[in-house]
Amino acid sequence: MRTEQTRLTPVGIDDMAAYIPKIYLPIATLAEERNLEYAKLNKGLGLEAMAVADAHEDVATMAANAVLELMEKNRLRPQEVGRIYMGTESSVDGSKPMATYVLEMLTQYYEALYGPDCFLNCDVVDLTFACIGAVDALQNTLDWVKGGENRIGIVVGSDNAKYELGSGGEYTQGAGSIALLVKQNPRLISIGDAWGVATRPVHDFFKPLRIATKESLLHEALKLAGKGSQAAREALSRLAEMPPNGGVLTSSEANIMLHKETPVFDGPYSNACYQERIREALTHFAPQAGYDVQAEAISGNWDKMAFHLPYAFQARRMFPEVYLMEAKATGKWASWAKEYGLEEPARENFGDEAAFEKAHGQFLRAISKTDAYQVFVQEKIAAGERASSLVGNLYTSSIFLSLMSILETALEGGEELQGRRFGFFAYGSGSKSKVFEGELQAGWKEATRQFRLMERLARRTAIDYYTYEQLHRGQAAESALPVQNEFFLKEICHEKGVLEGARTYARATEAAVLEPGA
Incomplete structure (x- = not known):
């Protein structure tokens, strides 16, 4: 018999687990190889290191590792998990979801104790919309959890953010997976019903056939x-x-x-789309949540903000337009502009659109350099950048890496966040943004203590440029590090027939050096 749930029952994220590859390439190493100025990448974009998937890893193994950790530390039985919804833009199959491979690995792990059909009634699917797919999966799963008492869902984002060697996106690469436990009465953060959405069909970044x-x-x-x-x-x-x-x-x-793993992209245009979509989604979100976008600074209601971060400093560089909008809404813009000597360019004063856009961009950069905006960044955005600086772009998991980074930083700093609200700005090229908010719960410290995110990142092994390039090209003869206590890609079937292209996975318990799946 179905139990009806009242709207007063909070739903949200109860716990999180991250799997980040154990090897990384220092950005300084890449900068030296590419004759790039490291200071511009580090000080300008916030880049320090990029996580690199080892030869035995793919999006399915990374997701399975993250989900397994989430289940183990929460002592979940397979039969308790009603769904595993996966966001990814790095699928290696045009039909079979990566989530089915994740389920296969989890079944291998649990079948000795719970039987081969332990996940038989678990719903799985992949959701793809560039970097926002896992947020789409989260919204869907939140609605599902509301529909019945004791429902437990897992959302996982997993990607290998890969660009062509020597391209303008190469230094923003990253790899990893983050899994979320979604349930009623969450320990970590409850998420409200208001969701702002803005979608426009564009070609800023895509991976066509x-x-x-x-x-x-x-x-x-x-x-x-x-x-x-x-x-x-x-x-x-x-x-x-x-x-x-x-x-x-x-x-x-x-x-x-x-099908190539690397995208077709227009960086400046994608940045412009990001700016416009988050502003449009915020405007759509505001009245649903009881805010007045015409009369208040909505960001003032949020203690912190988590963003999709293609590179660590993306949010601080893209948010000045919203900051300007909020300054105007609160009547602070005139005095603030006078104080900092800022004059907003008027479109009618320019002969063509390109000239205006250039002037407007310079104007927004001037806003970003003011003392007031820098204080705003440190208070609300900077904590979410820490992990991104060390990992790179995780595509669908990026916004959740930002959240984990914020929470660990707050815990380290002794902050009291219970009852505080966070704002979330998700973005996926193509393009769509979603804005939503969450309220920190009483158990946030308990859950955050188990992340150990920064501790794990500090234990990783740096690789040299040659190793990185071999892995990038798919030419590595073996894994850079021994494989232990993790899932790995065992084999890809190359024989013609009914299993051509099928992937086989296993789990290594004892340390072993593996050759890539043949």
Whole structure:
């Protein structure tokens, strides 16, 4: 019999667990190799290190490791978990969810005690919308938890944020997974019903299926071998006479669809989309939560704010527009502008849109350099940047890494957060933002003490540039570190047939040096 839940029962995040790879590349090492000025990356963007996935790791192993820790420290039985919803933009399959691989690994771990069907009634799915997929999963799971007493759900974000070597996004890379325990009467933070949403269909960052003709592939390969265009045409002609046998070139299609881990992106445009979407989502959120965006600074109601952080200082660089909006709403802008000598550019004073946008950007940067804004950053944003500086971009888990960083920093500093409210700004390219708020609960310290996030990050091993590049290219002969007490990718089936591409996973208990899945 279903038990109806009253609206007074709080729902939210009861606990969190992070899995970050045990190896990292210092940003100083990358800067030296790329002839980049380290100070600009460190002081300008807040970058110190990037987490790097080892040869035996992928998004499924990282997620399984995070979920297992969450279940173990909360002594959860598999049958108690009603769903595991996964946010990722790093899937390696166009049909089979990564969450099913996570479930497979968890079943391997628990079946000796609970049987092979211990997760039979657990609902799993992947949600994909760039970096906001795990927030979508959280919102969905919160609604599900409200629908029945004692429902327990897990949300996990897992990604390998990878860019082309030498590209403008390379130094923002990262890898890892964060799992959230979602339930009624949470120890950590309750989340309200108000959700601001802003969505516009744009192409700021995406990972399309690239189309390549067989002729172009043959031409490129034969050119590298010192052959000419005629050889490519002759090879293509012979291909047409061969029966399809499931090979890459001998398939029946004229074109080859290529999926790359790295994105097509426009950095400046994506930043502009980020700025606009979070402002629009905040405006949508305000009346739902009982705030007046025209008359108050909504951020003033929040003790801290957690953001999606493509790089550590993204939020402090993108928030001045909202800060300006709130200064105007509270009637403080005129005196504040006079104090700091700021003059907002007017669109009608510029001959073209590009000139105005440039002037407006310079104006917002001037706001970000004022003493008042710097104090605002230190009070509300900076604590969420600490872990990001050491890890890099986690895509779907980035906003939750920010939250863990805030909570650990507050615990270290002896802050009392019970009853305080946090604001959350999520963003996914393509593009969408969601804004919501949460209230810290009485058990936040108890839960946060078990994170040990900074302690674990301090124990990681730095790798050199050569090792990083081999891992990035997928050419590493073995894992950089021995594999112990974690799940790993054991094998990828390359044989033609009904299991081509299937991935097999296992768990290492004793330390072992592993070759990548063959």
